[in-house]
Amino acid sequence: MSTIHWTENHTHQSARWHSENAAPLPQRTIVADDRTKADDAYRQACEGTALLWRGDFHNARQLLQAMGRRIDRKPPRLSTSPSENFHLHRRSSSHRARVLGKLLVPLDDDYTLTLRRAPNVRQACLEAYGPSKGPMAVSLRELLGVIGAHQWRLKGIDVPALGTRIHPHYGVFAPVRGEYVDLVAHTPLPPAARHSAATSTAFDLGTGTGVLAAVLAHRGINRVMATDISPRALACARENVHRLALTDRIDVSGPGLFPEGRADLIVCNPPWLPARPTGPIEQGVYDPDSTMLHSFLAGLPAHLRPGGEGWLILSDLAEHLDLRTRQQLLDALQAAQLHVVGKIDTQPRHPRSQDAADPLHTARSAETTSLWRLIPAP
Incomplete structure (x- = not known):
């Protein structure tokens, strides 16, 4: 079982790591909150450091969007070859997913998201992940996809x-x-x-x-x-x-x-x-x-x-x-x-x-x- 580790309030903590896309376990995890600047978060994520969010949920979404804008400042180069363009596009999409996937959120053992102004995601997570196996950390980007899928499932x-x-x-x-x-x-x-x-x-x-x-x-x-x-x-x-x-x-x-x-x-x-x-x-x-x-x-x-x-x-x-x-x-x-x-x-x-x-x-x-x-x- 993959586990991430971080230090918070001078205490070593850990949680099970989960990624539907089989993203590799972050080698280093630090705590981030409402004081974290987008430039710093983007730099850390590009270097491979995961940021475990402890602030306001809506601020986390805004930070994710800000990190995305920084990625978009460097659009992928284009080729005259359609197949090369396709592979460049997929490589760019993979880079985007890898960087944005470094912003993590914690889920309790009943899939409760204990962040300020966080929505109730328990049913959405139960549908996507099945019965909980204990507290875990997932990328915010993946969780937003889980929430969106739950809405599609409800509305059809x-x-x-x-x-x-x-x-x-x-x-x-x-x-x-x-x-x-x-x-x-x-x-x-x-x-x-x-x-x-x-x-x-x-x-x-x-x-x-x-x-x-x-x-x-x-x-x-x-x-x-x-x-x-x-x-x-x-x-x-x-x-x-x-x-x-x-x-x-x-x-x-x-x-x-x-x-x-x-x-x-x-x-x-x-x-x-x-x-x-x-x-x-x-x-x-x-x-x-x-x-x-x-x-x-x-x-x-x-x-x-x-x-x-x-x-x-x-x-x-x-x-x-x-x-x-x-x-x-x-x-x-x-x-x-x-x-x-x-x-x-x-x-x-x-x-x-x-x-x-x-x-x-x-x-x-x-x-x-x-x-x-x-x-x-x-």
């Missing part, structure tokens, strides 16, 4: 294709990009699913919140098997299925990719970028070496019923960033002995695609999200 995210809301959990990719949901909601079902609605079966691989499984059930699929490798995603999907009163139509199982048996329709929306995630949220975006993509393609023919289709939902952002070529994708389809019977495209609607200040704007503005309709090659 409107999904027009369902006419209701989906409630994401901490660490589970939220369906904030509605274009991929709409693709699944409006693409014509394969003949095998249309002609035998009473016995139709679909798999939703990598279900996350369960949103696509719910859309398939909403469209009349009789039985949907939803899988994921993440225990958090499985718990989230089960809760959403229960909220939507679809427990008689949707089975959530895992951890794993393919369930047993065959289906008339198999849907997969894998992470779109072949890179390594640095934390639980990024697992919905980054897929090292396109492992999930290749696993889906390789297993698809053996799990489809006659007349069935596989639907691959994939953005071409990786192609615009020179992380994967279109030919590599086509070669992967051929290697899996799959035939493309159709492709439906849509343009992104999220704000970042219109943000000219985004260092990846050129690639994002050209992005297309596609639903590839696949069948076993004849």
Whole structure:
């Protein structure tokens, strides 16, 4: 168990260290409070020293913002290479997270945050971390993410294709990009699913919140098997299925990719970028070496019923960033002995695609999200 140590009021103290992104244990920790200057805090954090906050909670948030502004004074340099820009952007983001992650807050053994004007974070922490294992220290930046995730879980995210809301959990990719949901909601079902609605079966691989499984059930699929490798995603999907009163139509199982048996329709929306995630949220975006993509393609023919289709939902952002070529994708389809019977495209609607200040704007503005309709090659 990792433990941080510091001296306070001439007394040696310690607490369990926790980081969802597996940030390394700070080698040195000092106490900071309302008297701490932003320049000093920024310098200490850049040198690797963690600052355990003992002052006002709102002042801590302001200090975090001030440290962020000092990081932003040195924007990352840009290259003419899209892939190099991507890696520079990720390196800059990693540096930012590393520095801002040095501002820590203490949590008591019941997740109480004993700072002046601090919110009640016990329920948010219980949802994110599970039952407490005793007092611990976390970065303020991570705790703010936990609080934000709790609010999303309470309020939910409107999904027009369902006419209701989906409630994401901490660490589970939220369906904030509605274009991929709409693709699944409006693409014509394969003949095998249309002609035998009473016995139709679909798999939703990598279900996350369960949103696509719910859309398939909403469209009349009789039985949907939803899988994921993440225990958090499985718990989230089960809760959403229960909220939507679809427990008689949707089975959530895992951890794993393919369930047993065959289906008339198999849907997969894998992470779109072949890179390594640095934390639980990024697992919905980054897929090292396109492992999930290749696993889906390789297993698809053996799990489809006659007349069935596989639907691959994939953005071409990786192609615009020179992380994967279109030919590599086509070669992967051929290697899996799959035939493309159709492709439906849509343009992104999220704000970042219109943000000219985004260092990846050129690639994002050209992005297309596609639903590839696949069948076993004849």
